[in-house]
Amino acid sequence: METVLIIEDEAAMLRGLKDNFEFKGYRVITAVDGEAGLNAALDGKPDLIILDIMLPKINGYEVCRLIRQENLDMPIIMLTAKGQESDIVLGLNLGADDYVTKPFSIKELLARSAAFLRRRRQGEQDVYEFGKYRLDIAGRKLTYRGEEIELSPKEFELLEYFVKKAGRALTRDEILNAVWGYDCFVAPRSIDRFVTMLRSKIEPDQHRPTFIRTIRGIGYKFEPPESGR
Numbered sequence: 001m002e003t004v005l006i007i008e009d010e011a012a013m014l015r016g017l018k019d020n021f022e023f024k025g026y027r028v029i030t031a032v033d034g035e036a037g038l039n040a041a042l043d044g045k046p047d048l049i050i051l052d053i054m055l056p057k058i059n060g061y062e063v064c065r066l067i068r069q070e071n072l073d074m075p076i077i078m079l080t081a082k083g084q085e086s087d088i089v090l091g092l093n094l095g096a097d098d099y100v101t102k103p104f105s106i107k108e109l110l111a112r113s114a115a116f117l118r119r120r121r122q123g124e125q126d127v128y129e130f131g132k133y134r135l136d137i138a139g140r141k142l143t144y145r146g147e148e149i150e151l152s153p154k155e156f157e158l159l160e161y162f163v164k165k166a167g168r169a170l171t172r173d174e175i176l177n178a179v180w181g182y183d184c185f186v187a188p189r190s191i192d193r194f195v196t197m198l199r200s201k202i203e204p205d206q207h208r209p210t211f212i213r214t215i216r217g218i219g220y221k222f223e224p225p226e227s228g229r
């Protein structure tokens with residue numbers, strides 16, 4: 001049974017989330033402030049964390065940062081207030097994987113959580129399939145219905161990163177650091193050009209991308225069709 005830790009100080013919200021996750025068959029542990037939440041994360045090593053940002057004692061950003069500092073890599077989904085893009089970017093850069101904006105659909109949160117947990121069980125793969133595409137990591141090859149699609153080395157690395165981080169909201173900074181490295185002098189906005197190039201090769205309709213989605217004000221998210229959303 002997979003364990004979900006919910007860190008939320010609003011009693012009604014916490015109860016609603018707990019009931020819903022338990023109903024789906026998860027073991028649920030809860031915490032009502034950041035300090036208790038951090039301890040529960042470190043002691044209980046949950047499989048997934050739902051983390052409110054505005055919390056007593058230690059705020060959600062700090063909780064997130066401290067969890068990652070301990071090398072715990074379970075998915076963290078932040079609960080955020082509307083219209084706070086810079087706050088969302090901050091949380092993602094501190095190690096959160098995704099966010100939902102209050103008021104959110106519990107159904108969507110459950111679906112995203114299930115997708116994260118499923119991918120976590122699967123672990124890293126040698127071959128990833130999305131739509132009719134097949135990305136062979138070891139063979140450094142992308143094919144569409146068996147036919148090879150030419151990618152530059154950087155395009156391949158970018159696609160590999162997206163595919164391995166499927167379902168995660170990725171900021172430009174995260175993408176830059178992972179694909180180009182910290183010591184590289186590429187402007188975060190240059191990523192947009194690479195994404196446009198990549199889309200031209202894998203998106204049937206570049207103006208309505210279905211795999212690499214733009215998250216306005218934040219960054220990108222790779223969403224394979226089987227991600228359950």
Ligand code: CA
Nearest residue numbers: 009052054055
């Ligand atoms: Ca709160």
